[in-house]
Structures are given as C-alpha cells and as structure tokens.
Amino acid sequence: SKTLEGKIALVTGGSRGIGAATARALAENGADVAISYASSKDRADAVVEDLKALGVRAKAFQADQANTDEVSGLVAAVVSHFGRVDILVNNAGVFVMGQVHDRANNVAELDRMFDVNVHGVATAVRAVAPIMADGGRIISIGSIVGDTSPWPGLADYSATKGAVAAYTRGWARDLGPRGITVNTIQPGPIDTDMSPADGEMAPTLSASTALGRYGKPEEVAAAVAFLAGPQASYITGATLNVDGGITA
Numbered sequence: 001s002k003t004l005e006g007k008i009a010l011v012t013g014g015s016r017g018i019g020a021a022t023a024r025a026l027a028e029n030g031a032d033v034a035i036s037y038a039s040s041k042d043r044a045d046a047v048v049e050d051l052k053a054l055g056v057r058a059k060a061f062q063a064d065q066a067n068t069d070e071v072s073g074l075v076a077a078v079v080s081h082f083g084r085v086d087i088l089v090n091n092a093g094v095f096v097m098g099q100v101h102d103r104a105n106n107v108a109e110l111d112r113m114f115d116v117n118v119h120g121v122a123t124a125v126r127a128v129a130p131i132m133a134d135g136g137r138i139i140s141i142g143s144i145v146g147d148t149s150p151w152p153g154l155a156d157y158s159a160t161k162g163a164v165a166a167y168t169r170g171w172a173r174d175l176g177p178r179g180i181t182v183n184t185i186q187p188g189p190i191d192t193d194m195s196p197a198d199g200e201m202a203p204t205l206s207a208s209t210a211l212g213r214y215g216k217p218e219e220v221a222a223a224v225a226f227l228a229g230p231q232a233s234y235i236t237g238a239t240l241n242v243d244g245g246i247t248a
C-alpha cells in the first residue's frame, strides 16, 4: 500500500513551483491534499484536478500567508473539510532582494517578506500543532541562504529562512514528545517562477553547484514526501539541503 494513504496534508502555496510538485508527490503516495494559494486561482484549480486524477481527495483554499487571520482561517477550513491535518508543508514564500545601505529599498516590501516567510509559517504551525495527531509531520521549505549568504542583497531573505530553520529546531523540541517531527528542507536553485533556469543569475548558479545544473521542483518534492513518510520517523529538528551540492 502507499506510504501516506489515509493521511491529510496541507501544502501552502501549492498553485505553482515547488508547492505544486510537493502536492503531487504527497498525492502519489496516497495522501489527501489541501493546497493554499494567494492569487493564482486557475492554477490552483488545475493542480486540484491533477491531484484528483491520482485518486485522492483534494481542494484549494485562497489564503494570504501575510495575514494571520487568513492563515488561521485556512487551517480551520482544512480541518472542517478534511477532518484533520496530519502533514503540514510550509512552502509558500516570496523572494525580495535589497542591500541594507540602498536608500531606494522598498522597506515595506522587505518587511512583508518577513510576514509571509516567517510569521505565516509560525501562524500555521501555531494553528496546526494543538490539533495535529501524534506522529504528525511538519516540513518547511527554507533555503540554503538560511545558512549562507553567497552574494549581496540577500540579507532580508536569508534572515527569513534562517528564522524558519531556528523555529524548526525549537518546534522539534516542543512536539517531539508527541512523535511529531519538524524539519526544514533547504533548496538550492530550483527551476520555478521565483528562480527560472533561464534567468539572469542561472548560469552562475548552475556553475556553483556540484552537479552543474538547476534542480527541478520534483527533486525537492521527493525529499518532502520522504520526510512526510514513516521511513523518516527518527529525523527531527533537521535541515536537509536539496541543492545539487551548491553548499558542498
């Protein structure tokens, strides 16, 4: 039988990129999957049709990760529709660059990145943790730049992803007694709208990896599915780099 049969998963930001691939990987392993999105209703609906074709239950919910009430409401809506949440994947995120000394920075936009990437994650975990059954799984998508800052302009984004990794370690301690594992996956360059493999930075990024290429969303999704499954029961509080060796 499939490893995630009977499980209910919530993937935030499941309308595109790594989140959409993750929703699919979880469904391929038998999980029913809720996805959230900010504005891409059509793409979210298409993902849901894709998931249903795999024979699982699936539904999309609109919720802005920057809005605490909407994130709490998302968790409540998923519980009301599916009955519970066994696997939470904190994937929704935004990427804004800016150097600290640049007066042209849009500080509001940089601050909003914290609301989405950090507070949105914390709000979701605070809402899910009290109702998650023992043995549950919480997996967040951080970034290798949570550990390293390879070039200028990344400080704010790096800080959000470093915070996710730090939260992960703390939540692993909080929830360990209930057999709930909490981990962060730190991708390297992955071909999505956020970081397209034909973008300006792409040749530099590819050349910096050990494998000499961009990663695919499915290659991150496979790691999420592993951490969500029964085989990963003794892994918690960890950061797992899925980065083609860019940090090697």
Ligand code: NDP
Binding pocket: 012, 013, 014, 015, 016, 017, 018, 019, 036, 037, 038, 039, 040, 041, 043, 063, 064, 065, 066, 091, 092, 093, 094, 095, 116, 141, 142, 143, 144, 186, 187, 188, 189, 190, 191, 192, 193, 194, 195
């Ligand atoms: P994309 O930009 O391709 O997709 C982002 C997803 O998040 C979309 O589904 C989007 O929904 C959703 N989202 C964005 N903002 C919000 C919001 N305010 N509320 C709700 N949903 C939102 O990104 P990726 O797939 O590349 O990134 C996914 C995660 O992986 C992010 O956390 C990112 O930081 C991280 N990451 C990505 C890397 C890469 O190279 N691509 C590298 C390292 C980390 P909608 O479609 O409605 O806009």
